[in-house]
Amino acid sequence: MLERVLESLVASPAAPRVLFDALSSAARSRDARAELDGWLRARWAAVRDRLGVEVIAVAAELVRRTCDEGDAKQRIAWYTTRARELGAGRDRIALAAEEATLCVDARGRTGADLARALTAATAAKGRQPARQ
Numbered sequence: 488m489l490e491r492v493l494e495s496l497v498a499s500p501a502a503p504r505v506l507f508d509a510l511s512s513a514a515r516s517r518d519a520r521a522e523l524d525g526w527l528r529a530r531w532a533a534v535r536d537r538l539g540v541e542v543i544a545v546a547a548e549l550v551r552r553t554c555d556e557g558d559a560k561q562r563i564a565w566y567t568t569r570a571r572e573l574g575a576g577r578d579r580i581a582l583a584a585e586e587a588t589l590c591v592d593a594r595g596r597t598g599a600d601l602a603r604a605l606t607a608a609t610a611a612k613g614r615q616p617a618r619q
Contacts, residue, residue, distance in 0.1 A: 514548035543576030550583035554590040
């Protein structure tokens with residue numbers, strides 16, 4: 488559904504702002520983010536032609552809201568390259584990359600801290616912790 492809406496907006500004579508707003512909204516939606524990322528990569532040239540350097544704001548939002556290590560690495564690399572090609576937005580992507588990296592790091596530490604706490608709690612009760 489999202490892809491059909493975005494395709495129609497790219498082809499539409501509507502103001503580029505309408506496309507930008509739709510892309511930005513999808514980038515903020517956890518459920519739409521992965522689909523948007525794939526679609527935006529596939530249609531990058533068309534979207535860039537419609538939005539110009541403003542497409543970097545959408546890319547930065549996608550990167551910023553990534554908290555999975557594998558996705559973060561892929562998005563950071565891909566959108567950093569696109570910003571370099573545009574000659575604009577590298578700082579914006581770099582800041583978003585820093586936020587994503589911090590999220591990935593915090594998520595990893597939180598998971599490790601929780602695992603240690605659970606292990607300690609079960610050991611204190613004389614139980615074996617479950618294997619992962």
